Amino acid sequence: MEATATETTAETSIEAVAQATATGTADLDPEAITLDCQAEKIFYGDFLAVRDSHVPIARNQITGFIGPSGCGKSTVLKSINRMNDLIPGFRFMGKVYFHGMDIYDKKVDPVAVRRNIGMVFQQPNPFSMSIYENVAFGLRLNRFKGNMDEKVEKALRGAALWDEVKDKLKNNGLSLSGGQQQRLCIARAIATEPRVLLMDEPCSALDPIATRQIEELMVQLKERFTVAIVTHNMQQAMRVADQTAFFAVDISRGGRTGYLVEMGATKELFANPQEQLTKDYLHGEFS
Amino acid sequence: MAEYNSLQRSQSISKPPTAGDMLANRAFRVLTLVFTWSIVLLLAYILYKIGGRAIPAVKEYGLGMLVGTTWDVNARTFGILPEIWGTLYSSLLALILGGFFGVSIAIFLTQNFLPRILETILRSIIELLAAIPSVVYGLWGIFVLIPIIRPVADFFNTHFSWIPFFSTSLSGPGMFPAALVLSIMILPTVAAISQDAFRAIPHKITEAAYGMGTTRWEAILRVMLPTAAGGIFGALVLGLGRALGETMALAMLVGNSNQISLSVFAPANTLAALLALNFPEAGDTEISVLMFAACVLLLITLLVNMLGALIINKTGIKR
Numbered sequence: 001m002e003a004t005a006t007e008t009t010a011e012t013s014i015e016a017v018a019q020a021t022a023t024g025t026a027d028l029d030p031e032a033i034t035l036d037c038q039a040e041k042i043f044y045g046d047f048l049a050v051r052d053s054h055v056p057i058a059r060n061q062i063t064g065f066i067g068p069s070g071c072g073k074s075t076v077l078k079s080i081n082r083m084n085d086l087i088p089g090f091r092f093m094g095k096v097y098f099h100g101m102d103i104y105d106k107k108v109d110p111v112a113v114r115r116n117i118g119m120v121f122q123q124p125n126p127f128s129m130s131i132y133e134n135v136a137f138g139l140r141l142n143r144f145k146g147n148m149d150e151k152v153e154k155a156l157r158g159a160a161l162w163d164e165v166k167d168k169l170k171n172n173g174l175s176l177s178g179g180q181q182q183r184l185c186i187a188r189a190i191a192t193e194p195r196v197l198l199m200d201e202p203c204s205a206l207d208p209i210a211t212r213q214i215e216e217l218m219v220q221l222k223e224r225f226t227v228a229i230v231t232h233n234m235q236q237a238m239r240v241a242d243q244t245a246f247f248a249v250d251i252s253r254g255g256r257t258g259y260l261v262e263m264g265a266t267k268e269l270f271a272n273p274q275e276q277l278t279k280d281y282l283h284g285e286f287s
Numbered sequence: 288m289a290e291y292n293s294l295q296r297s298q299s300i301s302k303p304p305t306a307g308d309m310l311a312n313r314a315f316r317v318l319t320l321v322f323t324w325s326i327v328l329l330l331a332y333i334l335y336k337i338g339g340r341a342i343p344a345v346k347e348y349g350l351g352m353l354v355g356t357t358w359d360v361n362a363r364t365f366g367i368l369p370e371i372w373g374t375l376y377s378s379l380l381a382l383i384l385g386g387f388f389g390v391s392i393a394i395f396l397t398q399n400f401l402p403r404i405l406e407t408i409l410r411s412i413i414e415l416l417a418a419i420p421s422v423v424y425g426l427w428g429i430f431v432l433i434p435i436i437r438p439v440a441d442f443f444n445t446h447f448s449w450i451p452f453f454s455t456s457l458s459g460p461g462m463f464p465a466a467l468v469l470s471i472m473i474l475p476t477v478a479a480i481s482q483d484a485f486r487a488i489p490h491k492i493t494e495a496a497y498g499m500g501t502t503r504w505e506a507i508l509r510v511m512l513p514t515a516a517g518g519i520f521g522a523l524v525l526g527l528g529r530a531l532g533e534t535m536a537l538a539m540l541v542g543n544s545n546q547i548s549l550s551v552f553a554p555a556n557t558l559a560a561l562l563a564l565n566f567p568e569a570g571d572t573e574i575s576v577l578m579f580a581a582c583v584l585l586l587i588t589l590l591v592n593m594l595g596a597l598i599i600n601k602t603g604i605k606r
Contacts, residue, residue, distance in 0.1 A: 081498070083494070083497065083498060086493075086494070086497055111500050111501070111502050112500070113500075114497065114498060114499065114500035115499075115500030116500075118498075118499075119498040121491060121494060121495065121498065123491045125489075125491040125492055125494065125495040126495075127492065127495065127496075127510055127513070127514070128492075128513065128514050129513060137499060137509070138499050138500070140509075141499060141500065141501060141505060141509070185495070188499070189498075189499075
C-alpha cells in the first residue's frame, strides 16, 4: 500500500512540474506585478533546495506561500531580498525582476535590494535599543534628514502599535510582549517605506490574539505596500492572502527539493485546486 | 581456607560497601570541604596579616601617605601618590591601547571576515600571548621595544612638546613602553571576552540588521557593538584589573621614579613595582608602609574586578 502511495505521489509531482510554470499566473495582469521571482534552481552547497518556482507577486496584494515543512517556501521568500546571500554555499539560479531589473544581476548590490524590500522574520527580533531608535534605525541608516519624530509615529501607527507605546518610546524594545515586538519589527521595516514587505511566518511565535492583530495589520498594510508572507497556517493564508502559492517537496529523485505546485487567487486555489497534491494538502491528507 | 574464600567471592559480584569504603567516602567529603574553606581562610588571613602589618604605618603617618609625593627612607617621609597615579595612568593607557586592539580583533574574528578554520587558529595564537611570562615581556620591552619606539618618541617630543603628553623626552624606561607592554599583556583577556560577547549575539539580531539593508560595517557599528556593549565593558574592566596588578614587566620598564607627570615618555612608578623593588632592603617602618601600599593596591584591584564581575553577570555573558 505504502509503496503504491509513494509512486502516485512521485508521478503526481512530475506531472505537477510539467504544469507548474504554466499554472496560476494567467489571471494576473502583467502590469500589476511588482516583483517577479523566477527561481530555476536554489542550492545550499550541493543540496538542491528549490527548483522551478515561478512566483509573480502583485502590487498592493498579499501573496501567501504555503506548503509542508522543507518545501522551500522560506528559501524562495528569503531569496527575494537576497537574505540568503548571508548563508555560505547559497546559489540562486534564475531571475528576480523588481521593477524590470534583475536583483541577482552582478551589478546590483544586495544591500540596496534589502533597503527596498523589507523583511519581517519568524522570531520577533527588535534591537536592544529604545522603541524609538528601533523604528528610526532604517531612517538613520538611509540618512533621512526630515522630521524623524513624525516618521517614527507614522510607522508605529502603521504597525498598529502607536497607542500602546506612545508614552514609553524611550523604553527598550525588548521590554515589549512578543506580539508587540513583532509589530515593532513591522514598524521598523515600514519606516523607510520599502515597496515590498516580506514576512517569514511572522505569527509562528505568537499567541492567537497577537496573531489576529498582525493579520488585521497585514490587510491594512497592503494598501501601501506589496506583501509576501510565508505561513504554516492554511487558515491564515485563507484569511489574509489574495494570491496563494502552494509548494511541495519532491522526494522522487532521492533529495528533498521544494518546488511550486500551483499558484492562483486564494479563493480559487482553496475552492478548486487544480492539482491532486494541492487537494490532498488542503484536506490534510499530506504530511 | 583459600579455597573457601575464592568460592565466596565467585558467588556474587555485588557486595555492600565495606566499612573502609564508607570511611573513604566520608574522608573525601571532609577533605574537599576543608580545601574549599581553607582557600577562603587563606584569603582572610592574607588580608588580616597585611592589614595588621600596615596599622603601625597608618598610626604613625596617617592617611596623609595617600597624598604624599616624597618617598625618602632616611627622612622617614613616605608618600605613595606618585605610585597610585602611575598605577592608574599606566593601566588606563594600557586599557585604551589594549582595549582598542582587543575589541578590533574580536570584531575581526567573529563577524565572518575569515573562514572558520582561520578564525580558530588566530584565536589560539592570540590566547598564547597570555602564556608568555611577565619577566620575558619585561626583557623584550627593554631590549626590543624601547630601541624601536625611541625615534618615534623623539619625533613626538621634538614636534609636539606643547602637548603635555609628549612634554619630556624618552630616556629609556618610562610610562609609554610600560603601558605598551601592559596593553599587549591584557590584549588576550580583552579579545577573548569580547569575542564571547560578540558570539553571544543571537543570529536573529544579525539577520535583522542585514535585513534592514545594513552594510557589514553598519551592522557592526550600529547593531553588533551596542548589543555586545555590556560584555565588552566587562572585558575592559577585567583587563584593567589585570593591568593594575601587573608587577614584573612594569618594574623593569616603568623607570621607578617618584614623579607625577602627564608626559607618557617620563619615567614613573607603580604600586606593584614599588612593592617588588623596595621589600628586599626595607626596615620595619618601611615594611609597614609597603604593607599599607599593598592594601591600597589590593583595594583598587578588588573594586575593579568586582565591578567587572558584576557587569558580566548582569549582561549574562559567560567567560
